[in-house]
Amino acid sequence: MALNLYRAILVLLHVICHVYSEARRALRTARQLLEDFFISPRGLKAELEYVREGSSVLSKPLSHLAIILGPEAVSVRDVVRLALWSHAAGATYVSFYDHSGQLKKNKSALDKALVSACKVKSHIPKTNGYLNGYAGKQFPHIMLLDISDGKPGIVRAAKQICEEVLSKEISPSEIDLELFSKYVMKESGVPEPELAFYCGDTFSLYGFLPWHSRITEFLPLHSHHNVSVRTFVNLIRRYNKCEQRLGT
Amino acid sequence: MKRCLLKTIRFFIDKNKNQYITMSWISDHRLSWAQKLGVRIIGSGHIPKHVAFIMDGNRRFARKHNVQKIEGHSKGFDRLSETLNWCLELGIKEVTVYAFSIENFKRSQEEVDGLMNLARQKFERLLDEKDKLMEHGVHIRVIGNLNLLPLDLRKVMAKAMLMTKENSKAILNIAFAYTGREEILRGVQETADGVSNGILTPADITQDFLSKTFYSNNSPIPDLLIRTSGEVRLSDFLLWQVSCSCIYLTDVLWPDFTVWDFLSAVFYYQRCHQKLKNVQQIEKECGELNQRVVAEDFIMKLNNKREMCLAQWAN
Numbered sequence: 328m329a330l331n332l333y334r335a336i337l338v339l340l341h342v343i344c345h346v347y348s349e350a351r352r353a354l355r356t357a358r359q360l361l362e363d364f365f366i367s368p369r370g371l372k373a374e375l376e377y378v379r380e381g382s383s384v385l386s387k388p389l390s391h392l393a394i395i396l397g398p399e400a401v402s403v404r405d406v407v408r409l410a411l412w413s414h415a416a417g418a419t420y421v422s423f424y425d426h427s428g429q430l431k432k433n434k435s436a437l438d439k440a441l442v443s444a445c446k447v448k449s450h451i452p453k454t455n456g457y458l459n460g461y462a463g464k465q466f467p468h469i470m471l472l473d474i475s476d477g478k479p480g481i482v483r484a485a486k487q488i489c490e491e492v493l494s495k496e497i498s499p500s501e502i503d504l505e506l507f508s509k510y511v512m513k514e515s516g517v518p519e520p521e522l523a524f525y526c527g528d529t530f531s532l533y534g535f536l537p538w539h540s541r542i543t544e545f546l547p548l549h550s551h552h553n554v555s556v557r558t559f560v561n562l563i564r565r566y567n568k569c570e571q572r573l574g575t
Numbered sequence: 576m577k578r579c580l581l582k583t584i585r586f587f588i589d590k591n592k593n594q595y596i597t598m599s600w601i602s603d604h605r606l607s608w609a610q611k612l613g614v615r616i617i618g619s620g621h622i623p624k625h626v627a628f629i630m631d632g633n634r635r636f637a638r639k640h641n642v643q644k645i646e647g648h649s650k651g652f653d654r655l656s657e658t659l660n661w662c663l664e665l666g667i668k669e670v671t672v673y674a675f676s677i678e679n680f681k682r683s684q685e686e687v688d689g690l691m692n693l694a695r696q697k698f699e700r701l702l703d704e705k706d707k708l709m710e711h712g713v714h715i716r717v718i719g720n721l722n723l724l725p726l727d728l729r730k731v732m733a734k735a736m737l738m739t740k741e742n743s744k745a746i747l748n749i750a751f752a753y754t755g756r757e758e759i760l761r762g763v764q765e766t767a768d769g770v771s772n773g774i775l776t777p778a779d780i781t782q783d784f785l786s787k788t789f790y791s792n793n794s795p796i797p798d799l800l801i802r803t804s805g806e807v808r809l810s811d812f813l814l815w816q817v818s819c820s821c822i823y824l825t826d827v828l829w830p831d832f833t834v835w836d837f838l839s840a841v842f843y844y845q846r847c848h849q850k851l852k853n854v855q856q857i858e859k860e861c862g863e864l865n866q867r868v869v870a871e872d873f874i875m876k877l878n879n880k881r882e883m884c885l886a887q888w889a890n
Contacts, residue, residue, distance in 0.1 A: 333619040340616070341846065398850060426854055474854075477818055478782050479861045485763045485785060489770040489777040499767040507760050529847040530822045534858045537814040541756060545807050569807065 348528060352549075359555045367557055371444070374408075374556045375415040381560035382416040385567050391420035393520040393543070395535050396551060397527035401429045405551045407440045412559050414445075414467035422470040422517050426533040430471050441469065450516065470517050474534040481538055484510040511538045522566045524548035544569045600701050601711055602656040606664070610834050617838045618665050620845045623798035625669040626662065627820075629812055630655065632804030632828030639828070645689040650830040652697060661837050663711070663745060669794060671748040673812045677723065677757055691728055694751065698731040705738060712744025718790035719753030720761070721888070733888035748794060755814030762788030769873050779870045782862035786815065787874045796820060796855075799844040801837075803829045819855040821847050 368377045382389075392413045394406075406423055413421040423430055430437070437449055449469040488510050491497050497506075512518060519539045525531075526548050532540060546562050548554065606614065630651055637647030655672060662670050674694070680687060701708065701715065708715075717732045724732070732751070765788050769775040786792065796816045805826040809817070823840040827833075 329615075330619055333616045336616050337620045337845075340842070341620075344842075344846065426857060474858055475861050478815065478858060481759065481815070482780055482782055482785055482862070485766060486777045486780050488763065489767050489775075489780060492767045492771050493777065499764060499771050502760070502764050502767055504756060504760055507763055508756075529850065530824065531820060531847070531851055531854070532818050532822075533854050534818050537818045538756065538759065540809055541754075541811045541814060542808055 352528075355549060356553075359553065359558070362557055363553075363555050367555055371408075371411065375411060377556055378412045378415040378560055378563075382563050384564065385417065387521070387567065387571075389416060389418050389521050389563075389566070391422065391518050391520040391522075392416070392418040393422045393424060393517075393523040393535070393539075394548070394551065395523055395525040395533055396423065396425040396430070397525055397529070397531070397533055399526045399551060401425060401433055402552050403433060403437050403440055405554055406430070406437060407444055408556075409551060409554065409559070410441070410449075410467070410469045411445060412556060416559075416563055418467065420468045420470060420517050420520075422472050422520065424472045424476075424533070424535050426474040426477075426535075428473040428475070431473055434471060437471075468517075472515070472517075472536070476515055477534040477536050480514050480536065481511055484514045487514070508538070515539065519543065522546070522563075524562060526551050542571060599707070600656055600659070600697070600704055601707055601713070602653075602660045604657050604660060606661075606834065613835065613838050614661070614664050617841050617845075621848055622666050623841065623844050623848070624667065625671065625795050625797045625799075626667050626840075627671040627673075627797040627800045627813055627817065628655075628658070629673045629800070629802040629806075629810065630829040631802060631806055631810075633830060635804060636828045636830040644686055645693065647830060648690060648693055652693065654830050654832055657834075658832065658837065659745075659747065661834050665841065668744075669746040669748070671718075671750065671791070671794065671797060671813065673750045673753070673810075675719075675751045675753070676811060677720065677752055677754045678811065680723070680752075691725060695728050695731060698728070698735055701735050702731065702738065708739055709742065712742045713739060714742040714744075714746045715739045716746065716748045716793070717751050718748050718758070719751045720757055721752060723752040729888050733885040736885055737889055746794070748791060750812065753790070754811040755809070755816075756811055758789050758791070759785075759815055761790070762786075765877055774869060774873055779867055779873075781864075781866065782859075783864075784866060784870055784874070788877060789815070791816065792874070792878070798848065799823060799840060801825070801840045803827055803832055803836075819851055819858055821851055 368374050394409055394413075410421045410423075425431075431451055434449060434451065441449060449471050451471050484507065488497070488502060488507065492499055492502075515536055515538075517536075517539070519541065520543050523535070523540070523543050523545050524547070525533075525545055527550070530545065530547065532545075544566055546565060548558070548562065633647040633651035634644050635647075636650060637644050640647075659670060675690060679690070715735050717736060721729050721732065762785055766775060766780060766785070770777060791813070794816075797813065797820050800813070800817045800820050800822045802822070802824050805824070807824060821844045823843050825832075825836055825840070827836055
C-alpha cells in the first residue's frame, strides 16, 4: 500500500518534470524564432561573419569540433549550416556523430547540399578511397561517424596492432600510450575533439569515440533543428571559459 | 526531564566526537524523515545498478572556506562515506569512484604526499573496521595501475581487497592511479602478449574480449555517472565503460553534495534509462559474438595472475 503511494508520487513527479521540460523546449523554440526574426544576422554570409567575429575571442585551440546528434532525426540543412559555422569558428575538423548511422546513409543528400554551399564533400573514414584516416587537402574536413567508429574502432586498432605484433613488426613491449593512440586516431580518421556539442535533453555520449573523449568539453546544444547562430556562438564563448587543469 | 537532559548531553558529546574522530567507511549518519521520504519515493522507481562518481571540487571547497587543501580532501572522503550509505539505502549495489588519477601525480609534491597519507590512513581504518564491513557485505576493489603507488599503500590496499573479496552485497570500486586510457592500453598490452606467445590470434579480439582484460572486468557498465563542481568533461575516467551511460552534471562542490543532489541524479537517470538501453543494445550488436575457449581461458589466467600479484603485495 505504502509502496503504491510512493510510486504514485514518483509518477506524478515524472509527469510534472516532463511537462516542465516540454514547456521549456517550447519557450526556447519561441525565443529562438523571435531572435532569428529580429536580431540574428540574415543569410549565410552574415552568419559566417557573425561566427568569425564571435570566435575571434577564442584564447585556446579548437581544431576539432564534434556534434553528437543523439536521439534526434538528421536534418541535412542544419548539418550543413553547423559545418560551415564550425569552419568559420576555426575548426579544421567538424565531425557529426549519429549512433544510428542515418547520417552516413544520407551522405549523398548531404554532399549535394555541401557542394552547393562550399564545394566540399563530407568524409566517412576508410571509405570512398579515403584510406589514410586524416583528410587530404579538402578543407574543412567534414566527417560522418556512427556507433561502429566508437568501441569497435578501438577493437579494430587493437587487432591491427596485434597483427603487427604477429608479423614481428613491433614487439609487445613497444606498445605505449602514444603508439596505441596513433593507431586509434588513424583508425577513426579524426584527432581528439577539444569541444563537443550534444543534442537532446539527456547528456550521454551515445557511444561516441571513447578514446577521443578524454578531455573533450561537452556542452548542450539542445537541438540541431533550426539551430540559431547566436546559440552556436554562445556555446563557443562558453567553451572559451572552460578551464582545463589536466590533473594538476 | 532527567532523560531529556541526558539525551541533550549525549547529543553534544556525540556531536563533538564526530568532529574529532576521523570518519569511518560506513557512515552512521541517519537521514531525517524528509530525506527518508525522498529516498522511499525515488526508490519506488527504476534504480541504477551501478553508479560512478567523479568527486570534483574538494580543493575549491577548501579555498572557499579558507582551509588547507588536504582538509578539503578529507571532507570529500566524509562525503563519500555518506554517499555510500545513501546508495545502500536506495538499493544501488555497485559504486565506482574516481579517487586519484595518474595525471594527479603532476600536482605539487606536498599535495600528492598529503593525498597518499590520507589514503593510507583511510585504508588502515578500513582494515580496522573489518567486522563492520563484513557485516554489511562490502567488497572493496581498487582499480588502476597500483605499480605507481608507494609500497606500503599498495600493501594495505591489497590487504583490503583480499579481505573483502568474498563479499557481494555491496561493491565499492576505487579508481586510484587510474586513467581510462591506461586501462584500455593495459588490456591491449596483455592481449598483444597473448598474441605474440601464440595463445591468441588477432581474430579473438572483440569488444567483449577487450573489456574483460580491463581492471574493471568484474563490473557491469555504470548506468549513471555523476560529476560535481560544474565541469563538463570526463577527465579520462571510465572512458570505455560510460560510452552509453547517463551522465549527470551538477554545479555543487563534492563536499557540499547532499542527499537531494543525489536523488535528483537518480531521478534524471529514471527519465532517460530506457532510451539509453536501446543505444547500448545497438553498440553491443556492433561486436562479434563468438568467443573461442582459448580466449576465455586467457582471461581466466589473466585474472589469476592479477590475484596472485595482490597476494604477493599483501605479504
